[in-house]
Amino acid sequence: MPTLDQVLQQALWKDKTIARETLLRAGADVDTVPTADEVEQYSRRLLRNGRWVPSAEAAAALDLVIGARPDPQNQPHSYQGGFLRGNAALPWRHFSRERIALQLIVRIADYRYIEQQHHSLCGPVTFMHDIAKRTPLAYAAYVIGLAENRRGPLGQMTVKVKSGSSLLGKRINSAPGSPRICEADYIALASLRDGSNILAYRSPFTHTMLEGATSPADMVRWMRDTGYQHVEDHSHMGSWRLRGLLIKAHRTSVGQNTVGLHLNQMRHKRNAGHTVMMCAAGSLANMALGRSLRDDMTMRVFGGHFMLVNSVDVTANGAIFDLVTWGRDSSENRIEIPWSKLASWYGGFVSGLP
Structure with a gap:
């Protein structure tokens, strides 16, 4: 898998011709932890030359992830605030802010990148597709809230993950022959499913079966x-x-x-x-x-x-x-x-x- 720096170098040489979908797919395929500066550069590449023209709500969601857009004259490369530059340790012990932020940018730009991979999560992923498609700001706030505080607001509902949950110790590794689930998707989907389970999540079954299936109820x-x-x-x-x-x-x-x-x-x-x-x-x-x-x-x-x-x-x-x-x-x-x-x-x- 390429690093984000390699993705950015490719975008630099092909800045006028590289397609939005190509850049999104390249960002989605990054498997190493990028730096915060690289994530900011990626968002700028995505917005450059009209490659992605976000709606007002999608732009607000992007600000929530990387911070407020800088003044190009005084601070051309310094974003203020945002999840990406937060200092507090995440309760998801093996996840990184930088990779979650990169994944959120990709999904705000195109909700279809939210995927369950080999996990049994078709119900939560379908529900999250609709949330991210209609209200990307609500989607970003939900994932960021869970990532930072184990509490994700979704309209009138708040999804909570208990401090002792096995979810928080998840390591993102590829199972043999199966692509890995991304951190942002695991946080969003497994947390939603967690609230519907009678039994507590248990390792190692938690990380593959996720305790059952979603019913219409x-x-x-x-x-x-x-x-x-x-x-x-x-x-x-x-x-x-x-x-x-x-x-x-x-x-x-x-x-x-x-x-x-x-x-x-x-x-x-x-x-x-x-x-x-x-x-x-x-x-x-x-x-x-x-x-x-x-x-x-x-x-x-x-x-x-x-x-x-x-x-x-x-x-x-x-x-x-x-x-x-x-x-x-x-x-x-x-x-x-x-x-x-x-x-x-x-x-x-x-x-x-x-």
Whole structure:
């Protein structure tokens, strides 16, 4: 993996031509601890030549991370305040301010970089995608609050991590064959999940399993506690998914007559400005992203995976989704998923008005 200094040197030589996405991906791939000066330089490179023109709220979130923008005449390279230049030790004993700050900059610029990697965190990551997409300032304040004080505000809810939690001793290492989860994502996602668990987090299982999966009831509670209005649970994970064991002709009928009605209701919610978080088999996400179907038959019928839905188009033969999951969105693929597969994979959705 490159160091941030190497990323900056590359951006220096290609400053006018290097694309925003290339610079974001390079920043996301940094695996060493950068210096605070390098993080500030990275943010300036990202903003230079109109490469990234943040909204007012995204600019405020950036200020929260690196500090107020300097006076270019008097202090051209000195930012004031901000999480990056804080002096207090973090309760996350093996994490660094500099790397968390760099990761936050990347995610404020593009919320899709929030990823669960090999951890079982699809519910929290889908919820955090929506927060970071709509309100990057709230997202930054949430992660910074948890990173510094173990308390992250999310609307009307405050997520807390106990001082004795095993989460705080997490070391970020790559498991064999799996990319590591980033510190900013682990703080945001594992902390949110921690509040939903009955059992205490325990090492080493904490760092891989994270004590279970997110249920639709968890998602509904997070949305209501955070301040979403008109929160509704339209999930049917259970007897519905058993219909995926029927023969193809019967699955097609179920898809058209049952799933189709549901998806039209989902489309109506999205068009009315509601957030929609769909639960389905991971195979649906893989197909929408243009990937191979990696799950076995059992997981295709019974597996559950949350993803953020930006739009859905219902067709005569199935549906086309614009969804975000695993750090990617499916908007460019426009892959039609047939009714017979939707009957096997689809498990419903949770919606609410932000």
